[in-house]
Amino acid sequence: MTTSNAATPDADPAVLEELTRLRDSIDNIDAAVVHMLAERFKCTQQVGRLKAEHRLPPADPGREARQIARLRALAEDAKLDPAFAEKFLTFIIAEVIRHHESIADDTAGGRS
Numbered sequence: 459m460t461t462s463n464a465a466t467p468d469a470d471p472a473v474l475e476e477l478t479r480l481r482d483s484i485d486n487i488d489a490a491v492v493h494m495l496a497e498r499f500k501c502t503q504q505v506g507r508l509k510a511e512h513r514l515p516p517a518d519p520g521r522e523a524r525q526i527a528r529l530r531a532l533a534e535d536a537k538l539d540p541a542f543a544e545k546f547l548t549f550i551i552a553e554v555i556r557h558h559e560s561i562a563d564d565t566a567g568g569r570s
């Protein structure tokens with residue numbers, strides 16, 4: 459699929475071509491991010507079930523601290539704002555913990 463330039467009809471055609479090329483790359487990257495996040499959530503759902511079955515707490519703050527330190531270092535190497543990388547990971551982990559809690563509730567409900 460090629461991105462349209464409906465909002466910029468009067469721009470130089472060469473500029474529009476460059477904009478389209480960049481937007482096509484952005485669309486590919488966004489698709490990759492969605493697929494990678496879907497794979498990550500498949501893993502964390504398994505972790506959530508394992509934790510619930512063995513009555514382990516949904517959150518592990520020590521693990522999170524290590525992940526954040528690692529991601530911040532990777533971001534710096536990649537010239538990405540480390541504060542943004544931390545915010546992004548924290549946002550994802552908060553959602554994972556919500557899923558873990560819900561799995562734990564469902565699992566506890568099924569126990570005699």
Ligand SMILES: O=C(O)C(=O)C[C@]1(C(=O)O)C=C[C@@H](O)C=C1
Nearest residue numbers: 502505517518519521522551554
């Ligand atoms: O590694 C775990 O224990 C997880 O539950 C996964 C995960 C994560 O999404 O990376 C989520 C919650 C924990 O606090 C730490 C990490």
